[in-house]
Amino acid sequence: MRVLVACEYSGTVRDAFRTRGHDVMSCDLLPTDVPGPHYQGDVRDVLGDGWDLMIAHPPCTHLAASGARWFHLKQQEQAEALEFVRLLMNAPIPRIAVENPVSVISSRIRKPDQIIQPWMFGHGETKATCLWLKGLEALNPTNIVDGREDRIHRLPQTKNRWKIRSTTYSGIAAAMADQWGMTA
Numbered sequence: 001m002r003v004l005v006a007c008e009y010s011g012t013v014r015d016a017f018r019t020r021g022h023d024v025m026s027c028d029l030l031p032t033d034v035p036g037p038h039y040q041g042d043v044r045d046v047l048g049d050g051w052d053l054m055i056a057h058p059p060c061t062h063l064a065a066s067g068a069r070w071f072h073l074k075q076q077e078q079a080e081a082l083e084f085v086r087l088l089m090n091a092p093i094p095r096i097a098v099e100n101p102v103s104v105i106s107s108r109i110r111k112p113d114q115i116i117q118p119w120m121f122g123h124g125e126t127k128a129t130c131l132w133l134k135g136l137e138a139l140n141p142t143n144i145v146d147g148r149e150d151r152i153h154r155l156p157q158t159k160n161r162w163k164i165r166s167t168t169y170s171g172i173a174a175a176m177a178d179q180w181g182m183t184a
Contacts (some may be wrong), residue, residue: 003025003181004055005017005095006026007028008028009028010034011033013040013168014026015036027039045094048093052095053095053096054139060101063081075165086094093178094135096134098131100129105132112131112132114138116141116172117129120144121141121142122145124148133141139176139179
């Protein structure tokens with residue numbers, strides 16, 4: 001299966017699909033954190049390249065409900081971010097998952113098809129993650145574990161905090177590759 005992982009620099013989701021034998025590429029404006037097939041540039045450049053599946057992680061900076069107190073100061077940025085999400089959702093790809101935290105996508109575009117938590121996939125933490133799906137089934141939990149630590153939300157302010165907060169949990173990436181990688 002040809003898989004595009006849009007707006008991913010960590011390689012976590014890309015590598016989960018890659019280890020399962022898929023032809024996969026990540027794409028982000030940033031360089032990849034780990035070696036592997038990666039297009040550093042605008043995802044719009046590669047959306048029409050014949051992908052079977054896209055998993056997109058659009059930047060949540062102007063969308064996430066956690067930043068609601070600043071929405072009035074960034075209306076233009078939020079409008080542009082929503083237009084980018086619409087572009088991803090409407091890409092010419094038969095199977096699409098758009099991933100984002102609880103955000104204005106739910107009220108301004110449509111409700112998510114699923115909300116998942118890391119503890120459903122082997123990580124004893126909380127971080128509600130919404131999935132908007134096209135041509136895909138909801139993810140089935142693979143390893144429900146105890147523990148509901150709010151670690152991500154309590155990270156200290158550091159220069160890499162944003163990177164840590166935005167990286168997909170490996171258990172979720174594995175579930176995506178195992179379950180959605182079999183849909184072709």
